[in-house]
Amino acid sequence: MLITRRLEFDAGHRISTHNSQCRHLHGHRYVIEITLSGEVICEEGVAEQGMVMDFSEVKQIAKTALVDKWDHAFLVYSGDIPVVKFLQSLEGHKTVVLDTQPTAENLALAAFRVLDEAYQDNYGNHLRLEQVRLFETPNCWADAIRERG
Numbered sequence: 001m002l003i004t005r006r007l008e009f010d011a012g013h014r015i016s017t018h019n020s021q022c023r024h025l026h027g028h029r030y031v032i033e034i035t036l037s038g039e040v041i042c043e044e045g046v047a048e049q050g051m052v053m054d055f056s057e058v059k060q061i062a063k064t065a066l067v068d069k070w071d072h073a074f075l076v077y078s079g080d081i082p083v084v085k086f087l088q089s090l091e092g093h094k095t096v097v098l099d100t101q102p103t104a105e106n107l108a109l110a111a112f113r114v115l116d117e118a119y120q121d122n123y124g125n126h127l128r129l130e131q132v133r134l135f136e137t138p139n140c141w142a143d144a145i146r147e148r149g
């Protein structure tokens with residue numbers, strides 16, 4: 001069984017190597033969709049009976065591990081030296097330094113890695129992160145998918 005939880009957050013970025021608009025500092029209302037697989041919990045009388053994981057728990061884990069850290073932050077590539085220096089000069093600014101350009105593809109991958117560690121199988125129902133879909137705009141998104149093997 002697959003379940004998916006959608007969350008939204010705002011963040012700034014730029015793609016410093018881009019040859020058009022995206023090299024300018026700008027922001028997005030990002031949407032992240034987290035898809036988990038697992039067996040439906042059958043244990044009689046537990047709060048999660050009939051669920052793979054309670055959607056509110058899926059949300060809480062995503063917020064703690066990732067969304068609250070990225071929300072209203074500027075997501076910057078460590079190689080984008082002028083912007084890294086500028087952000088460091090702003091006292092207390094919420095900045096997330098990434099080791100890759102903050103494209104939809106790289107953000108989906110980074111989110112997958114963080115969230116994969118965060119979701120634990122507490123009920124022996126083989127809970128597992130399968131996919132992170134990250135929308136940069138309503139028309140543009142990237143999917144980071146668990147590799148088989």
Ligand SMILES: Nc1nc2c(c(=O)[nH]1)N=C([C@H](O)[C@H](O)COP(=O)(O)OP(=O)(O)OP(=O)(O)O)CN2
Pocket residue numbers: 015022102103104105136137138139140
């Ligand atoms: N493969 C990718 N291509 C682009 C990315 C990306 O992350 N991966 N990112 C950008 C820019 O950051 C930009 O914000 C997206 O801009 P754009 O293509 O203009 O998207 P819009 O939804 O605003 O465009 P509409 O034409 O208004 O739908 C660029 N490319």
Ligand SMILES: [Zn+2]
Pocket residue numbers: 013022026027028136
């Ligand atoms: Zn952008």
